[in-house]
Amino acid sequence: MTKIKGNLLYGQSGGPTSVINASAYGVIQEAFLQSDRIEKVYVMNHGIQGALNEELFLINEQYKKDIELLKHTPGSAFGSVRYKLKDYEDDDTDYKTLLKLFKKYNIRYFLYNGGNDSMDTCAKIARYMEREQYQVSVIGVPKTIDNDLPYTDHTPGFGSAAKYIANTMAEIYYDMLAYPIGKVTIVEIMGRHAGWLTASSALASINGFGPDLIYVPERPFSFEKFKRDVKEVYEKKKHCLIAVSEGIVNELGHFVFAKSGKDDFGHSQLGGVAAKLSELLSRELKLSTRSVELSSSQRAASHYQSMVDVNEAVGVGKYAVELALKNYSNLMVGIMRTSNDPYTVGWTSFDLSACANYEKKMPDTMINMEGNGVTQEFIDYALPLIQGEHKPKYRLGVQQFAKIK
Amino acid sequence: MTKIKGNLLYGQSGGPTSVINASAYGVIQEAFLQSDRIEKVYVMNHGIQGALNEELFLINEQYKKDIELLKHTPGSAFGSVRYKLKDYEDDDTDYKTLLKLFKKYNIRYFLYNGGNDSMDTCAKIARYMEREQYQVSVIGVPKTIDNDLPYTDHTPGFGSAAKYIANTMAEIYYDMLAYPIGKVTIVEIMGRHAGWLTASSALASINGFGPDLIYVPERPFSFEKFKRDVKEVYEKKKHCLIAVSEGIVNELGHFVFAKSGKDDFGHSQLGGVAAKLSELLSRELKLSTRSVELSSSQRAASHYQSMVDVNEAVGVGKYAVELALKNYSNLMVGIMRTSNDPYTVGWTSFDLSACANYEKKMPDTMINMEGNGVTQEFIDYALPLIQGEHKPKYRLGVQQFAKIK
Structure with a gap:
């Protein structure tokens, strides 16, 4: 040499x-x-x-x-x-x-x-x-x-972003518990094509305050199914915390909410995915909803x-x-x-x-059957990071x- | 006794x-x-x-x-x-x-x-x-x-929220510097009637990465003035970080963007103040803009x-x-x-x-003459907290x- x-x-x-x-x-x-x-x-x-x-x-x-x-x-x-x-x-x-x-x-x-x-x-x-x-x-x-x-x-870079997301989700969950009747809170998480970051919100559950529902781009998103999921959680708990990827797609593989123009539901799109879902949900289920976009802190939270x-x-x-x-x-x-x-x-x-x-997606075995959460395999994979x-x-x-x- | x-x-x-x-x-x-x-x-x-x-x-x-x-x-x-x-x-x-x-x-x-x-x-x-x-x-x-x-x-409660805001603003500022041509980034901060929290974003400047412009509800907000302020900063620096209170009001004391219905500018309101300002600014100044809502972390960031x-x-x-x-x-x-x-x-x-x-507002002497920043008096007041x-x-x-x- x-x-x-x-x-x-x-x-x-x-x-x-x-x-x-x-x-x-x-x-x-x-x-x-x-x-x-x-x-x-x-x-x-x-x-x-x-x-x-x-x-x-x-x-x-x-x-x-x-x-x-x-x-x-x-x-x-x-x-x-x-x-x-x-x-x-x-x-x-x-x-x-x-x-x-x-x-x-x-x-x-x-x-x-x-x-x-x-x-x-x-x-x-x-x-x-x-x-x-x-x-x-x-x-x-x-x-x-x-x-x-x-x-x-x-x-x-993934481990720190996951740590920020898991801890922030735990804080948002605890904050949501403050009132007797909680809100449906939808948190939008980065990851246009892969659900790793959104899935990492589940790590908040380790100490008892993780999201109730998680939606990643690897599984097609159906608003009807989503409504049923939220209703079920809310009726039981009187609050619901949801982690949703910015990149969720429908059965055809198209983004559920396109960045501009009309969305999948025929509405024009101004806010992000969480804001839009929150609006639709409040209209259709008559529940008090709130949306949070974790935004650039996901990649910039050096603390x-x-x-x-x-x-x-x-x-x-x-x-x-x-x-x-x-x-x-x-x-x-x-x-x-x-x-x-x-x-x-x-x-x-x-x-x-x-x-x-080439973009590596989450394997099927890390996402639950219902497509609204993760499996233990994901937790075991992500927690050490x-x-x-x-x-x-x-x-x-x-x-x-x-x-x- | x-x-x-x-x-x-x-x-x-x-x-x-x-x-x-x-x-x-x-x-x-x-x-x-x-x-x-x-x-x-x-x-x-x-x-x-x-x-x-x-x-x-x-x-x-x-x-x-x-x-x-x-x-x-x-x-x-x-x-x-x-x-x-x-x-x-x-x-x-x-x-x-x-x-x-x-x-x-x-x-x-x-x-x-x-x-x-x-x-x-x-x-x-x-x-x-x-x-x-x-x-x-x-x-x-x-x-x-x-x-x-x-x-x-x-x-x-104020000191911790201010610490979260100052540090997050510093992170967002540094993140914004990544690209040769930066964006105009507008960060929305809580405080419906008083500007204390929005003003505390200025504490990020202590180590060199604070917002370029700050707008609090104590001073009437003019979109024309705002555009001029942004243009001036952007032409010099090629990026601009703005902290804006969710509660900014116009000359008549009305919220600039009402929570529902039409806003001050005749547009229907879906997103928050930052999202709306960001959209208007990008339309009128043809600049690339981005909005961030710090949301519930301001009151819940126990970390x-x-x-x-x-x-x-x-x-x-x-x-x-x-x-x-x-x-x-x-x-x-x-x-x-x-x-x-x-x-x-x-x-x-x-x-x-x-x-x-009774709601205590920021005294006039803590806001700069231009109404787009704070004075040293505010820094001296808030920094110890x-x-x-x-x-x-x-x-x-x-x-x-x-x-x-």
């Missing part, structure tokens, strides 16, 4: 998670340790767009305090982007720009942190550089709150990082550097669960092209975040 | 806060300590409604673990209610029921935990019992996230309790028992700020009737709450 000496380039892409910057921390710390092989660490401003515009930051010891804060920082500390590279067979303009940049900055390690689309970007760059015989290790570092990347047991998730996010970052130093390329780092009780994991890797543009609390770095009562750019 | 021996009755009323149960903890702990004077501690199921229906719980040492958990429990652990007592001169039915109950259970200390309406209930009961010459100390324990009770420097707030909530509960044991009646406990730096407080009390049905973190009691990664009922 030729031990190439060169520089490392790291970037972030796609929607943020509350621990993507913990992966950046892992990459940077491991790269600093390997200074015999990695001379300089650069970071792209807004991912691949920064590379194309030659907007790179040199990361060095002067940022020590902020590098530590990365583990506690939500969003994308170096900026993210949604930019899809064309196929280089059709148009290689961007690829030529990148190759020129790689040569100019002697980039021999290219690490890209993102979800499905980012792995596609990564795979294309790996293949192009190989074709051009430019030696560079291109490694994908996974992240997504949606947990929909294939092969890896789960994705960094609710799971310790397991932070450690794994750092771990995949470090492992990506290790793989790169072994001259591997065209790989995505993955997490392999080696035991569930006690929960242990190892790092692994998968072919990037196989991981790109929300363990431990990573205390934020407060200053005067407010969290501090990294300021590197 | 006659040292009457008897039993204590405590209840919760109105909207929950994340620390109202910490006040319950204070009341119960202090009452247990004073067992020479207080023989039994009863709690009403759903406040005054439970008293009228003779639904009382006897609280004793068997609930030790759950009593400890009260400090960490959101919502109303004993159930809340919104029930307005009639004037006893017009209809004394309820009062007679209460007097009978007080006699039957030898209630000599009646402590009621709530906001403006609850203080009204409390004042009426105090006067009626005095008229009937039944010796009972009736003391109001303040709570409300809205911070709109008069005389007291601030209310228990974001401020230590100062928890301690004060416990403190007002304990002090209410002390006042009751001194045979005082018809008083609301208040917090008096004795120094701001270092921040220190003392307990005080006010005439209940004066505190009932969000200090310190009260760690939740996690079990398997999820918060545990008291189960006493």
Whole structure:
């Protein structure tokens, strides 16, 4: 194995998670340790767009305090982007720009942190550089709150989002119990095509305050069935807490409420799924309803990082550097669960092209027969991922975040 | 002073806060300590409604673990209610029921935990019992996230809600910075008539990530002015974070967006204020916008309790028992700020009737000239209230709450 000496380039892409910057921390710390092989660490401003515009930051010891804060920082500390590279067979303009940049900055390690689309970007760059015989290790570092990347047991970012959702659901449940006659409360949860996040609301049940009903996009949603489910719960308990995915679909696989225009029920759509369901339910069942959209806190609640998730996010970052130093390329780092009780994991890797543009859905065995809840198999799978609390770095009562750019 | 021996009755009323149960903890702990004077501690199921229906719980040492958990429990652990007592001169039915109950259970200390309406209930009961010459100390324990009770420097519940809001705003701000061209993000914050909570979003600026614009109900809201404000910020920064109160009003003092029917702009109203402003703004300024409603987490985020707030909530509960044991009646406990730096407080009390049905608004000097932000005076006032973190009691990664009922 030729031990190439060169520089490392790291970037972030796609929607943020509350621990993507913990992966950046892992990459940077491991790269600093390997200074015999990695001379300089650069970071792209807004991912691949920064590379194309030659907007790179040199990361060095002067940022020590902020590098530590990365583990506690939500969003994308170096900026993210949604930019899809064309196929280089059709148009290689961007690829030529990148190759020129790689040569100019002697980039021999290219690490890209993102979800499905980012792995596609990564795979294309790996293949192009190989074709051009430019030696560079291109490694994908996974992240997504949606947990929909294939092969890896789960994705960094999911555990913290799940922890935020489970705890917030428990709080909303307890809040709902305040009055003698409670409301039907519908909480909308992220995940356009996969139900992992919505399902994780069920973890609130561990201490007695979980949702009564859960609807994920993996099962077709019927409003009539939904009404019957709610009625049954409400008649028994005088309140009902529902977790519903933003991406629920009807029998035909169409979104139940499209983002604009008319919805499935012929009404024009202004609010989100929960708001709409809440309105329909109150009209048809004459019940007092309320809708809550957990919104961007799901990906940004740095104050609710799971310790397991932070450690794994750092771990995949470090492992990506290790793989790169072994001259591997065209790989995505993955997490392999080696035991569930006690929960242990190892790092692994998968072919990037196989991981790109594929969305992993919940298996049927994790959803109950009725399609309105989860099974114990899901709880056993998800519960280890929300363990431990990573205390934020407060200053005067407010969290501090990294300021590197 | 006659040292009457008897039993204590405590209840919760109105909207929950994340620390109202910490006040319950204070009341119960202090009452247990004073067992020479207080023989039994009863709690009403759903406040005054439970008293009228003779639904009382006897609280004793068997609930030790759950009593400890009260400090960490959101919502109303004993159930809340919104029930307005009639004037006893017009209809004394309820009062007679209460007097009978007080006699039957030898209630000599009646402590009621709530906001403006609850203080009204409390004042009426105090006067009626005095008229009937039944010796009972009736003391109001303040709570409300809205911070709109008069005389007291601030209310228990506000500090924790403010801490949740400030930190969540910082997270949303950082999240918004991820993309090269950010969105205009409008966050809707509770407080129908007073801007305290919306203003507290400004505390996020302490570490550099606070809202660009803040609109409170104390100043009339003009959509034209709002558009100009947003445009100015966006042109400079390419993103804009806005905190807006759910209760903003126009020049005539009417809500800008009524809850149902047509809004001020002639559009029918489905979503909340932020959703509506976001839609109008995107239509008129052709900017990408997003709305977030912080919703019930503002009053239920037990995981974001401020230590100062928890301690004060416990403190007002304990002090209410002390006042009751001194045979005082018809008083609301208040917090008096004795120094701001270092921040220190003392307990005080006010005439209940004066505190009932009066909403304290933000003084003009805490809002900036432009009506789109706060002044340093507000920061100095609110910052001490969000200090310190009260760690939740996690079990398997999820918060545990008291189960006493």
